[in-house]
Amino acid sequence: MSALVEYLISGVAIGCGFALVGSGFVAIFRVTEVINFAQGTFAVVAGFVAYSGLTSAGAPQGVAEALGVLAAGALGLAFGGAAIGRKHTSPLASLVITLGLAVTAYAGEIAIWGDQPISFSGLQGDFVLAGAHLLRQYLLVIGVALLVLLGLGVFFTRTYLGKGMTACASNRFAAEVVGISVRRMGLLSFALGGLLGGFAGVLLIPIQPLSFNSDIDLAISGFAAAIFGGLRSFEMALVGGLVLGVAESLVGGYVQASYETVVALGGMLLLMLWQARRRVELA
């Protein structure tokens, strides 16, 4: 029983991380129709910058982590500039550019931080729930992720800028008609995607050490979470992230750790097939 609780809670925490990465995919795709395969890079870079802030600069934890998130946001903006900055770049061409950027980023990451996994401790201590000893960091991850996603919802549905971005997602031609620059909104969405990936990175790194190529796992899991809602729904990305995180954690706990990603992604595939079928039946 206590093992089950532990797997569930840690799964939810990791799933929240996937949901953040997934929301980055969604934020960018909705506005630009680009699948940003550098989404995992934002998380890795944020984690690394926070690590440097803590160790080299001796910044307080919160400040170092905020720096990491902001750095990822800036990186997102820069990647966005490369991917969609030129007019008439097709979403497919942009996708390839983001893949290229993700791989190119390896060189910089290795040069600065080396090729060994990096971690730092997060919130210290643990708490007891139903007989299970759980890291407090899990609670932090879950709480912050939910707050960030809530804030995202408020941004898109309540603020004028957010509505402008939603307008681009809804009808780009109409957005141009009322004078919204779809390209500028796209750049903004890349920055937002960077911030979201950054949050995932600084929250997950105390639980799961990150290395330069951890971006692949993160991007795959985040993408799987995002595709759950057709890359358009933040709510469904959260659901997808949670399902995936919990499934991985259960498989890792009860079966074997090396199967966790395979089984989780396989389960995801089944769910998606079921979903697609239901959609066909409804139509």
Place this chain on the structure above:
Amino acid sequence: MLSATDLVVRLGSVTAVDGVTLSVERGEMVALVGPNGAGKTTLVKALAGLVRPASGTIAVEGRLAYVPEGRHLFYDLSVEDNLSLGAWRGRDRNPKRIYEVLPGLAGLARRRAGTLSGGQQQMVAVGRALMADPEILMVDELSLGLAPIVVSDLADHLASLHQRHGLALLLIEQNARLAFDLCSRAYVLENGHIVASGSSAELERSEQVRRAYLGVGSTPSKVRSREGDSSESARRDGSA
């Protein structure tokens, strides 16, 4: 305040606008009529800065707003949000002033634009354009899909905005009768060329224009098939 000189617009291999020169002066209401495929939509898109001309010049003085063909609302946003986004480049984002001009919209404020009828959507499209407080308004097919009473209401509103605030108008309209009644001057576009222009009264007297655009001397069935054409094109544009 709005003018185009020797404007050429190419869409792929098609030259949709071929050497058009036209102007709308401050506070003037001007109609643009022409058969399906003449290049009217392409011309106003170029004037709105949404497609780049191959050659020629465009000059715009003052705030310009545009009601595109096929409405192009933000279908998953509320009517209220659609309206307030119309003021993206303006100052006042509060849609209240539009409800005074188009009272029918007040009761629909919370509805998702995609759930409205075609006519209601057209009203939102006009309202959204008016939210920019334009000095010049371009409307691509005002009457499309609207009940005659709504059309005459809208036409009255445009006329009163023109009288009270000096709104200038460039109106594309399949219903040439409406266009000539509302506007003092008109251009006739065919195959990308301006083939006639002048005061509405003059054009209404021209035998050619009467035959082609006012249904005078043609059989009722011909008139009906022309209307059929225009709704075809609306459907085509709506699904694109």
